[in-house]
Amino acid sequence: MAACAATAVAFALLGMSGGQDPVAMPTAPRLVAAVAAAATAVLVLLPPGERGGLRAGAVLGAAAVMLSGSLLAIPHTVLMVIVRVSQQFTGGSGPFAVEPSWSATLVHGLNVVATALVALWLVVDHRRRNDRCLRCGRISATPPPAGSRGRLWWPALVAVAGALPYGLLKLAWSLGSGVGLTGDGFAQVTAASPGFGDTVVLTGFSIVVCLVMGAGLGKGVVRWALTAVGAGGALMLLPVGLTAAAQFVTVLWGGASIDDSEIAPWAFGLVYGSFLVWGVAFAWLTVAYWRATRPYCRAHSTESAVW
Incomplete structure (x- = not known):
């Protein structure tokens, strides 16, 4: 290849x-x-x-x-x-x-x-x-089970709940709040500062994508685009969340600060715990959405209908 x-x-x-x-x-x-x-x-x-x-x-x-x-x-x-x-x-x-x-x-x-x-x-x-359809993976041209799209709301809401703590904390820092900070390292931060207002916008975009996927919307190119965003988001969030979770154990054990960033340990835990929950739910939602929105496939026999 x-x-x-x-x-x-x-x-x-x-x-x-x-x-x-x-x-x-x-x-x-x-x-x-x-x-x-x-x-x-x-x-x-x-x-x-x-x-x-x-x-x-x-x-x-x-x-x-x-x-x-x-x-x-x-x-x-x-x-x-x-x-x-x-x-x-x-x-x-x-x-x-x-x-x-x-x-x-x-x-x-x-x-x-x-x-x-x-x-x-x-x-x-x-x-x-395994003699499955190369196009859709099914053995027969069977549509998704009834009600499968309705179950997408669960991972969607978990993903939104995971994104909100990070998004709200970043928004607060962008507006000059000192919540979760142990020093004045962010004193000059504004919404235009790199890594602040822009990440708030990205978080908002992710929430919108989660809600659209949770509603089971999207066909064709839109379905592919939503799936790509979900996969990319999970790929961005999960490695950071898992790595930080391991690091946070040592922080709790020793009560130290995080990389001299002047972020309080509880805020660090909130941010990266948010990443972990958000990433897991986003990955779950993306896989569930892709399966639930698979179109009816006529590329193979309809005999012996098996999902």
């Missing part, structure tokens, strides 16, 4: 150039990620043979190692780019430097694309080996 081969080359070049992520995160060494990407490309091109399931498992393992070279770095890398673009429009300044790593952003973005294509390949391969 060309995307995996390109990812292997990109990781190798990034490692040789010494390029760094904007925020250091525990990721697989770049050489390891490059080798895994190359191995994934080779495994995908091998003939399936009689043990197609074994090959699929090997592809899954290699792709997982490939993604581990970017997974924990993606949230900060992508957010830094978004904040930088926002800063070009607002002209605001804030308490931290906005310095994206364009080379790392390109490599991690390529890795995500390659991983998504591998996931698609695995789905199609599984359907082919």
Whole structure:
């Protein structure tokens, strides 16, 4: 697969150039990620043979190692780019430097694309080996079970509830409030400051997407777009939430501050706990939405209707 081969080359070049992520995160060494990407490309091109399931498992393992070279770095890398673009429009300044790593952003973005294509390949391969419709994955042209869209409200509301604490706290800081702060490091922050007003807007956008998905709306391109936003949001939130949850345990144990950021431990826990709940619910909602809104498929026989 060309995307995996390109990812292997990109990781190798990034490692040789010494390029760094904007925020250091525990990721697989770049050489390891490059080798895994190359191995994934080779495994995908091998003939399936009689043990197609074994090959699929090997592809899954290699792709997982490939993604581990970017997974924990993606949230900060992508957010830094978004904040930088926002800063070009607002002209605001804030308490931290906005310095994206364009080379790392390109490599991690390529890795995500390659991983998504591998996931698609695995789905199609599984359907082919199990005599399922390559288009929709069903054995028969059966519409979704009645009432499945109504159940989307549960993950949607949990996702909104998870997003609100973070969004409201960021809004308060953007308006000059000192709630949750232990010093005056945010004294000059305004709504135009990078990482504040812009993230409030992103949070609001995410809430709107969750509500639209919760209502089961969207067909065709809109359905794909909503699913892409949900998958991207979960990919941004879950790594940060899980990493911070592990870090917060040490904070509670020692009562220390967080990275000298002058954010109170309870506020840190609220923000990153919000990320964790929000990310889990967003992922749950995205998968449920994709399944519940699958269109009626006429590409195969309607005999022996099985969902």
